[in-house]
Each structure stands twice: as structure tokens, then as C-alpha cells.
Amino acid sequence: MRVTSFGSGSSGNALLIQSGGTNVLIDAGLAVRRLRAGLAAAGVPDGGLDALLLSHEHHDHVSAVPSLIRYHHGPIFATRGTMRALEVARPDRWETLAAERPCRIGTLEITPIAVPHDAAEPVGFFIDDGSIRVAIFTDLGSPAALLRDAVARAHLVVLEANYDLELLERGPYPAYLKRRIRSGHGHLSNDECGELLTQSLTSVTVDIWLAHLSENNNRPALAEQTVTRWLGAGSNGPRVRPLPRHGRPAVWDAAAALQRPRQLGLPLP
Template sequence: MQVVVLASGSKGNAVMVEMDEVKILIDAGISATRIRKGLASFGIEPEELSGILITHEHRDHIAGLTTLSKWYHLPIFARRGTLAALSCAVTVPRELLHPVAGDFVLEGLKVESFATSHDAAESVGWRIGGSEQFVLATDLGFVTSNVQQALEGADILVLEANYDPDMLQDGSYPWPLKRRIMSNRGHLANADAAWALARLKDRPGQVVLAHLSEENNRPEMVEETVRKILHRQGIDLPLSVARQTEPLVLSTENVMYQCS
């Protein structure tokens, strides 16, 4: 499996997952041009994508969707509530929109959406399963038992670690926005991400801490906070931190053997 986090953070999100020779994009929250160029730098053409999975309708997850759809006509998969909310925000041909409820199969990969607690119509995280397991969970007010369960057993896990509570409290955001971020339908604090990792029974192979706030977090800080909490629990996990502007690439060693 190869994962390219093209961008992650409050200003735009897009992640490409390649598993068993199938390529899927999750969210299109940066411009279509950035997505095209970002993929091209890894030798990938957008036409190779089998589809786009959308977590929810907030702008930082869909900003490039209209243009991307116009250029490449890729099928878009999301919950019904998300598609309804999307239809107010983007102009996408109806035939590209595919509502999902339970699991579905995309080019041989099992794709599952799981509900997240966030202030959007019907936000979800995604699990993609084939010869390996990939899980993405961002934009979480808190880790519900349903989400905690969905995080189990990933080879690569992308998990939100949005803010440091002290930076948020002391920062310049107006109080209603601070309250929204900290609420059960807002975003996940660094320590809460760490505790969700610590609680896992079937630990992930690699963890990407993602969707960092530009105002209320620092990459070094999130890594230190999460490492410290895990260390105190006697847990050591390979961690990396996704950035807003530079892509992050991860791959697993799993070799595919094909009968020739």
C-alpha cells in the first residue's frame, strides 16, 4: 500500500490511497490543480483514480471537487446527507454522485464509512480493506465507541490531532469558535488522539497525525504530546505528522505476488 497525504489541515485535505493496484482519493479540499500536480509528482494521473470518497461537506474537504469533476468525471461516494449538503456547495453532474450506506466494493476493495461526531450533515471516516487495511478518521469532536472500534487493526491509520488546548485557549479565535472546536462536534485535541491510540487492542502499523490547526497546534508539539502519552503507557508506534503544504508519503512493505 502507498498513501500520499497531499494536504492535511484546516485549510484543505486530500489523501490518495493505493492498495492492490487500485487508487482512491479521499476528500478534495485543495484546488484541482494542486491535486493534479501533487499526484503527478508521484507519477499518478487523476484518470487512474477509481473514485473520490468524501468525509463531509466542509469547504476544507471539497474545495477542488467541482473542477476535479469537470476535468475527470470521477465517481464520488458519500453519505446521502453529505451529498445533499454538497449539492448546495458544488456543481457536480448528478450521475457522478453515489450515496453510500453500508459497505461497498470498489474495484475489489472493501470500502466502509463510519459515522463521526462533527458539526456536518452526515460526516464519516473511511476504512479501505484489501490485502491490507487503511483507516482515516479526521474532523472528530470526540472518539465515539463506534470510531474507536473502526480504528482497530489498520496497517496505516490517519487520525486527527487538531489542537493543543492551551494554544487554543490563549489564541486569537473568538470564543464561539473556540467553543465549537472544543465541543463534541468539533475537532480532536492532541491528547485525545493519543488516548485513542493507547486504547487500541490491535495496534496500527503506522500512524499519521493529521488535520492540524495552523493557529492552535505545531507539528513538533503534537508529536511530542502523543509520544509522551503513549510512552507512559509503554506503547511505541511509528508516528508521522501530515502537513498543510508539503505532501507526506507512506508505504507498507507488503509485497504482492501475482501468478503470471
């Protein structure tokens, strides 16, 4: 399995999952030209996507959908709430996702998992190709129970580390926006991300991607430090990497990641 992040954060999100000839894109919130170029570079030319899955209707996750689906003709998966919020005009290409109900797309079994966020019916995803598993959770205000199980079983965990509480409090945002971000239906802070990982991780996980970092209320090095501190001194365990907001895509290759010498330190599942 190969996972590619083309961008992560409020300026746009899109994540490509490739396994055994199946290509699935999670969210399409970047400029369509950039997205098409990124997909082509990853070996997915126009028409090559098997499906597009949407986590929720916020602009940074769906802005390219109307243009992208002119170049890719596969189905678009979203929850009923997301579809309603997007006012989908032509439902013929759309398939309904339901939380906790796995769906099969080519070689992949994909389970949407409900997350608390201020959108109509937002979900994260647990993706399994039969040997490799990935958990993808961005845009959530607090950890939901099923999410912990997904994190515990995933080789790659993509988890939101949106803000540093002190930077948010000191920052320029108006009080109502600060409250919204901090709330149980807003975004996860670096500390909440670290705490959740500490409570849920097992020795299965080899890599952690910190996702959806705020430009104003976070710094990549600070997010990495905070989460690594939660994971324990010396961080004998999974490798922690903050995802770039834009720029060069980040790529995870399962075969290479699993071959890397493992350090011990985390409990067995």
C-alpha cells in the same frame, strides 16, 4: 498499498489510496492544479482515479471537486447528507455512502464510519485491500465506538490531532469558535487523540499519522510529543508522524512499513 497525503488541515485535505491498480482519492480540498500535479507524480494522470470519496461538505475537503471531476470521470461517493449539503446538481455521477455499509471499489473494500462533527452527515473511512488496512478519521469532536474497532485493526491510522487545549484557550479565536472546536462535534485535541489511541491500539498498527493540525492552535512537535507521551515512555510501538499542512506529500508504503523491525510493547489484538 500506498497512501499519499497531499495536504492536511483547514487549508485543505486530500489523501490518495493506491492498491493493486486501484486509485481512490479521499477528499479534494486543495487547489486543483496542485492536486492534479500531485496525482500525476503518484502515477495517477488525468482520468486515472477510480473514485473520489468525500468525508463531509466542509470547504477544506471539497473545494476542488467541481474542477477535479472535469479531469477524472469516475464516480463520486458521499453520504446523502453530504450530497444534500453540497446541493449536488447532477446526481448521475454520484454514489451514496451509508455509514457502516462497506462498498467495493476495485481492490478496496471501504467502510464509511459515522463521526460526530458539525456537518450534515460526516464519516471517516476504514479501508481494506485484503491484507492491509487503513483507518482515516479527521474532523471529529469525540471518538465514536466503531472508530475504536477500526483503529485497532488498521496498519496505518490517520487520526486528527487538531489543537493543543492550552494554545487554543490562550489563542486569538473568539469564545464561540473556541467552544465549537472543543465541543463533541468540533475537533479532536492532541490529548483526546492520544487517549483514544491508547485505549484502542493493538500491535497491528505500525504507523500513526497525526492529521488536520491547526495552524494557530497547535505545533507539529507538540502534537507528536503529546501523543507519544500518551503511548508511553520510549514509545515502543507505532511510529508517530504529524502530517504537513501543505508542501511535499507524505507517503506511506505498506511493504516498507511492515518490513521495518518491530519494537514490542503493545498488547496483542
